[in-house]
Amino acid sequence: MAEDKRKPKDIPIQEALTLAQKWMDSGCTVFFKFTCENCGARQTFSEPNTLYAKGKCEECGHITALKEAGFMVIKVSGALTTPLPDESISPN
Numbered sequence: 001m002a003e004d005k006r007k008p009k010d011i012p013i014q015e016a017l018t019l020a021q022k023w024m025d026s027g028c029t030v031f032f033k034f035t036c037e038n039c040g041a042r043q044t045f046s047e048p049n050t051l052y053a054k055g056k057c058e059e060c061g062h063i064t065a066l067k068e069a070g071f072m073v074i075k076v077s078g079a080l081t082t083p084l085p086d087e088s089i090s091p092n
């Protein structure tokens, strides 16, 4: 069986931080993501380059203590761009 494509790909926090740091070091902006442990909704932190220990789900209000996380990378070329609103951000 292949990997379950319905599941977002989260990795252990420390791993995510290490990987994300490399992107940040190269001048990219990173937005961390997590999956709500209650309803499974994919959530993105609105603060760039910041990973919190806990995240509140915008769908159900549940607070998830993060054990795993993912992130998206925004490459900044030249002028700074305004981060997209949450609803436009998709891991796919």
Ligand SMILES: [Zn+2]
Residues within 6 Å of the ligand: 036, 037, 038, 039, 040, 041, 057, 058, 059, 060, 061, 062
């Ligand atoms: Zn939720």
